[in-house]
Amino acid sequence: MSSPPVPCLCLRDARDQRLGTAVREAADHAESALTRMMSFQGSPLPDLDTAHAADPTWGLPLLMQAGHWLSLDEATHLPRALALLDQAAPLCAEAPPREQAHLVALRAVAEGRWQQACRLWDELLLEHPRDALALQWAHHWDLCLGDTLSLRLRPARSLPEWDESDPLFPHMLGLYAFGLEENNLYPQAEDVGRRAVGASPSAPWAVHAVAHALDMQGRFEDGTAWLRQHQPRWAEDNVFAAHLWWHMALFRLEALDLPGVHRLMDAHLTGPATPTLAQRLDAASLLWRMHLLGEDVGARFVQLLHEAAVPPEEAGHWAFNDVHLMLAYLGAGELVQAEGWLARCAARAMQPEEARRSNHAVAREVGLPVMRGLLALACGEAEQALATLQAVRPMVRRLGGSHVQRDLVDQTLMAAAAQVPHAPVGRALLNERLMAKPATPLTRRWAERLRLSLS
Structure with a gap:
């Protein structure tokens, strides 16, 4: 007589996506790291270290660390990212397909095959449109590739599937606002970006998208005022701060x-x-x-x-x-x-x-x-x-x-x-x-x- 199947004890994240861990502490710290990655507020690495320590058998925190290092776009970080991917690979063998897909996509990034990585994330998002990592990472490498169309269309395909009460939703709006701006849709970009910042003042990508829209319209005084208005939120302990100061300097x-x-x-x-x-x-x-x-x-x-x-x-x-x-x-x-x-x-x-x-x-x-x-x-x-x-x-x-x-x-x-x-x-x-x-x-x-x- 065969034993009854063991029920899956894996948890789900805030967007009802299955995780490869049953340890609540690990899941909570991974979610905290994700919020930091989306908001650029502080480093996600301490939370990811804690998540990995809480469940050393879960590969996703290692993948998130690898993605963090790869997204800095410096060749010097490649060895560290590849080592993390190698460490995560055996842990992902029995992981949910979504996490396995991230491993494959990040491996493509590390090998310089950015277009392939973005295609893999596009496929993942068809099944999991609320995967914030896929949206964030694909957006980054779209920007590296100069793929302006995907900057707009990818978040557009996913946003209607999101719950507007999700704390990450304003950050998704920020990605969409930037995509609109890069496709020369400046009034729409400004509207979406302002909506995102209204929902969460700690949404620097949305602040950034509006700054771009104002710059492209020659509204340099409006741009200066916009960045100053929101400066208390983005200027302290935020990875985006130097880039937004650069925008301020461009307005001047x-x-x-x-x-x-x-x-x-x-x-x-x-x-x-x-x-x-x-x-x-x-x-x-x-x-x-x-x-x-x-x-x-x-x-x-x-x-x-x-x-x-x-x-x-x-x-x-x-x-x-x-x-x-x-x-x-x-x-x-x-x-x-x-x-x-x-x-x-x-x-x-x-x-x-x-x-x-x-x-x-x-x-x-x-x-x-x-x-x-x-x-x-x-x-x-x-x-x-x-x-x-x-x-x-x-x-x-x-x-x-x-x-x-x-x-x-x-x-x-x-x-x-x-x-x-x-x-x-x-x-x-x-x-x-x-x-x-x-x-x-x-x-x-x-x-x-x-x-x-x-x-």
């Missing part, structure tokens, strides 16, 4: 309040305030914009380059980072180091074993040409810079990042055009800006540099 730059930009740099965008590579690259992109306007920021670039301490394995990891690191070398006047950086990135992009990585074609077709154009401008070869950057400009979205981040390419093109007599691309780019948003002080400064009238 749009107003040509250069002393204000310097004050923000001193207080929030240098030294201990920017411990991660992504934060330092934000600082590099801001300094480059100031450099293009003729502001003397060479000493700041030198300090930034010293703080960044870029390891060799970073070259070619992600073309977006490669380009921004090139800005740091050029801004610091380190042309020999810039040429060496370009050579290391090119060497990796040409390796056959790199072909399966999502970054491979992007690096060769977009990242390397952009870096060559930047180097040409720094070397005084404005005509070459103009031709190179103009040719690659239609593909720049593939670098990843946002419209606001990639605008540095357009501003570099205008700086090159200002140095080339009778370059019609300068007027064309200025016309694009004027059709997209009102003439801001920054746009007027570019018109002056290009010797064009806005009347």
